[in-house]
Amino acid sequence: MSITTTLQDRRAFLKLSVGAAAAAVSAAHSPLSFAQQKPHTLRIGNQKGYLNLLKGRGTLEKRLAPLNVSVSWTEFAAGPVQLEALNVGSIDFGDVGEAPPIFAQAAGAPLAYVAATVARPQSEAVLVPPQSTIRSVADLKGKRIALNKGSNVHYFLVKLLRQHGLQYGDVNLVFLAPADARAAFERASIDAWVIWDPFYAAAQKSLGARVIADATGVVGNRAFYFSSQSYAANHPDVIRIVIDELKKIDQWGQQNRDQLASELAQLWGVPKAVVDVAVQRQQFGTQPITRAILGEQQQIADTFHELGLIPTHLDVLKAAPPNLA
Incomplete structure (x- = not known):
């Protein structure tokens, strides 16, 4: 074997070794390590x-x-x-x-x-029955309002009342889950209901519920x-x-x-x-x-x-x- 051949073999070996090392480093830092x-x-x-x-x-x-x-x-x-x-x-x-x-x-x-x-914000609202005399947020004072306790609409109502100069204690809250609140709404045993979609849409379509206010400009939802x-x-x-x-x-x-x-x-x-x-x-x-x-x-x-x-x-x-x- 000639000296030239030996040097060529060593160079080839070194090239392969460096390539393998580089591949290993690349793999170690790859997102799919x-x-x-x-x-x-x-x-x-x-x-x-x-x-x-x-x-x-x-x-x-x-x-x-x-x-x-x-x-x-x-x-x-x-x-x-x-x-x-x-x-x-x-x-x-x-x-x-x-x-x-x-x-x-x-x-x-x-x-x-x-x-x-x-x-x-348009996907939650305060609803009242179609025949209700309530026409504004101010009219909610002293009324029985149903909502799910500790929910997004609970926060929405608090902010809405404050925005219209009312306090949390100015209304009478009735804590009900959506299905129970809908039943109370139908019986008119509550004056208003704060609820989100699709319950909100269902109340509009099947019960003729009127919207007093949605959450636009009040909360993000x-x-x-x-x-x-x-x-x-x-x-x-x-x-x-x-x-x-x-x-x-x-x-x-x-x-x-x-x-x-x-x-x-x-x-x-x-x-x-x-x-x-x-x-x-x-x-x-x-x-x-x-x-x-x-x-x-x-x-x-x-x-x-x-x-x-x-x-x-x-x-x-x-x-x-x-x-x-």
């Missing part, structure tokens, strides 16, 4: 809404498959139950309204807000997507993909309102004519969590503390996502 590719299951807790639509399409499973992440789905009847499941470590991701996260954080849940819808602090910190790539897929559902819904109403009507067991009303006034959009959005949640927390609904002052920023700017 071994640690991230370790198989695990994303456990989603869903209510009957956009997460159900996402589940039905199967696109999330396809997006997560290259990361060796599978998905399990558990349906819940309401946000508070979802958040309790998060608190005990049974789920990693879910969807919820404005109020339940306040109570969950107050109870010590390791909550992380990871995305929010745009404000949807957002929905939120949440995770645990640990899951959001350890799996930001998974969270990004889930939110991206939800944005696609949102964009599709905005462009296909009639089909969205059909799917939601079947999901909710509600007449499509009712869901059409709710969908037509719905605002569409999913966005990152910002300090301004958490500031809105802080106002809710402060109000609930004033009302004695939560025992201590709450710092909502402690539930900020790990990547909050």
Whole structure:
């Protein structure tokens, strides 16, 4: 063997060695590194809404498959139950309204807000029967008003009353779940009902309910997507993909309102004519969590503390996502 051949062989060996080392370094810093590719299951807790639509399409499973992440789905009847499941470590991701996260954080849940819808103030309102003499917010003074205690509409009513010069004690609240409140509304055993869609739309369509005020200019009425602090910190790539897929559902819904109403009507067991009303006034959009959005949640927390609904002052920023700017 010549000296020239030996040198060529050594150069080839060195080239291969450097290439292998570079590949190893690249793999270690790749978004699909071994640690991230370790198989695990994303456990989603869903209510009957956009997460159900996402589940039905199967696109999330396809997006997560290259990361060796599978998905399990558990349906819940309401946000508070979802958040309790998060608190005990049974789920990693879910969807919820404005109020339940306040109570969950107050109870010590390791909550992380990871995305929010745009404000949807037109989707909740104060309703009165068609024959009612109540014509304005001022006319609510001294009246019996039904609402779900500690809910987004509870906060909405407090803010609405203050905006019109009334105090919380100026009205007589009757705390009822939506189904019971509707029954009381039909019997005229209450004077007004503060409620959200699709119950709001159903009352308009089937009972002829009149709107005294919706939440426009009063509160935001957002929905939120949440995770645990640990899951959001350890799996930001998974969270990004889930939110991206939800944005696609949102964009599709905005462009296909009639089909969205059909799917939601079947999901909710509600007449499509009712869901059409709710969908037509719905605002569409999913966005990152910002300090301004958490500031809105802080106002809710402060109000609930004033009302004695939560025992201590709450710092909502402690539930900020790990990547909050």
